[in-house]
Amino acid sequence: MERRRRGLSFIVAALLVVAAMPFPGGEAATPLRTDYYKFSCPHLEDIVRAEVARKIQETVVTIPATLRQVFHDCMVGGCDATVLIASRNNDAEKDAKDNESLAGDGFDTVNRVKTAVEKWCPGVVSCADIMHLAAREVVFQSKGPYWSVELGRLDGLVSRASDVNGKLPDPDMHVKELMPVFQRNGFSLVDMVALSGAHTVGFAHCTRFLNRLYYYNSTMPTDPSIHPDYAKQLKDACPSNVGATIAVNMDPVTPVQFDNKYYTNLQYKLGLFTSDQVLYTDGSTKPIVDKFAADQKAFFDAFVAAMIKLGRLGVKTGNNGEIRRVCTAFNH
Numbered sequence: 001m002e003r004r005r006r007g008l009s010f011i012v013a014a015l016l017v018v019a020a021m022p023f024p025g026g027e028a029a030t031p032l033r034t035d036y037y038k039f040s041c042p043h044l045e046d047i048v049r050a051e052v053a054r055k056i057q058e059t060v061v062t063i064p065a066t067l068r069q070v071f072h073d074c075m076v077g078g079c080d081a082t083v084l085i086a087s088r089n090n091d092a093e094k095d096a097k098d099n100e101s102l103a104g105d106g107f108d109t110v111n112r113v114k115t116a117v118e119k120w121c122p123g124v125v126s127c128a129d130i131m132h133l134a135a136r137e138v139v140f141q142s143k144g145p146y147w148s149v150e151l152g153r154l155d156g157l158v159s160r161a162s163d164v165n166g167k168l169p170d171p172d173m174h175v176k177e178l179m180p181v182f183q184r185n186g187f188s189l190v191d192m193v194a195l196s197g198a199h200t201v202g203f204a205h206c207t208r209f210l211n212r213l214y215y216y217n218s219t220m221p222t223d224p225s226i227h228p229d230y231a232k233q234l235k236d237a238c239p240s241n242v243g244a245t246i247a248v249n250m251d252p253v254t255p256v257q258f259d260n261k262y263y264t265n266l267q268y269k270l271g272l273f274t275s276d277q278v279l280y281t282d283g284s285t286k287p288i289v290d291k292f293a294a295d296q297k298a299f300f301d302a303f304v305a306a307m308i309k310l311g312r313l314g315v316k317t318g319n320n321g322e323i324r325r326v327c328t329a330f331n332h
């Protein structure tokens with residue numbers, strides 16, 4: 001009798017909690033919830049935090065690699081971990097030319113976290129959710145903002161290299177070309193500028209910006225929107241015949257810290273790609289750059305809001321997805 005009463009009051013309390021929850025989403029309703037694994041995998045966030053910390057200690061490349069991977073996954077057919085699928089015939093998403101040499105340490109991070117999570121909660125947590133938790137961790141563990149990650153995505157069932165075409169921005173793009181790539185995914189100009197701040201960490205291969213150093217136009221070999229000292233430094237690191245494997249820091253000032261230096265760099269003509277520097281030279285985005293350069297908290301708040309938006313793209317539920325046993329392969 002006593003037991004039954006307690007059970008009943010638990011149900012009543014649970015109903016009250018549900019009733020008190022705000023309608024999820026607001027402008028963009030989402031099936032995702034920050035407490036999705038609260039009962040099915042209560043230690044999930046601690047496991048992810050510890051594994052990511054261990055991996056960062058081995059190599060700081062973990063930070064940018066894990067962050068960039070989530071952007072590429074979500075922009076191509078949604079946040080469904082299909083970018084992780086190892087192909088049999090070189091025709092999966094990760095084989096697309098536009099994978100733009102996603103660094104192997106991002107894949108390794110997710111695989112390791114998945115292995116650790118499976119020991120505690122087998123078959124419960126999707127690779128897509130692990131990617132987002134790991135991305136939050138690398139940002140937070142490099143002194144960036146912390147946020148509660150929305151969870152409950154399933155892993156996608158289709159990964160095709162051909163789906164990547166045209167979905168990702170190109171480093172040679174100007175604001176007029178960048179805008180539609182982001183806008184068709186529901187991002188605002190502020191979101192676009194905030195997300196670009198991810199280039200405060202990580203590396204870029206010389207071949208991705210060589211045109212700015214040597215082939216700008218027929219009268220001017222070097223893009224005048226690069227500071228002359230920075231251009232010289234980049235030319236030293238990247239001679240015109242540079243090998244395909246040579247890379248430089250994207251943020252020349254604080255390369256392994258997630259901060260707002262990316263924006264102050266733009267004010268000093270220290271943006272690495274055309275797609276970075278144009279955010280400052282274009283009048284439509286310049287005020288946003290100035291704001292983020294002056295106010296790191298404004299950048300962090302905008303970055304978090306945009307990452308949550310990114311995480312809602314193309315979420316798979318029901319029959320459109322599965323919980324993969326291994327992140328690099330479909331279950332069947």
Ligand code: HEM
Binds near residue numbers: 196208275
């Ligand atoms: C605005 C349009 C964007 C363009 C044109 C762009 C382009 C690129 C390119 C070409 C690279 C260099 C890759 C290489 O040479 O290995 C790169 C690196 C990177 N991107 Fe972006 N990106 C954009 C937005 C983003 C966003 C929204 C994020 C994440 C939220 C992101 C995160 C990164 C990171 C962290 C790296 C460093 C990767 C590493 O060190 O392994 N990028 N990006």
Ligand SMILES: *[C@@H]1O[C@H](CO)[C@@H](O)[C@H](O)[C@H]1NC(C)=O
Binds near residue numbers: 094095096099
């Ligand atoms: C990206 O695609 C190229 C082929 O275009 C491939 O050689 C490379 O291994 C891929 N990178 C990753 C990390 O899968």
Ligand SMILES: *[C@@H]1O[C@H](CO)[C@@H](O)[C@H](O)[C@H]1NC(C)=O
Binds near residue numbers: 219
């Ligand atoms: C090359 O670029 C500079 C600076 O943007 C410009 O003044 C010049 O007219 C350009 N030359 C040609 C041939 O387009």
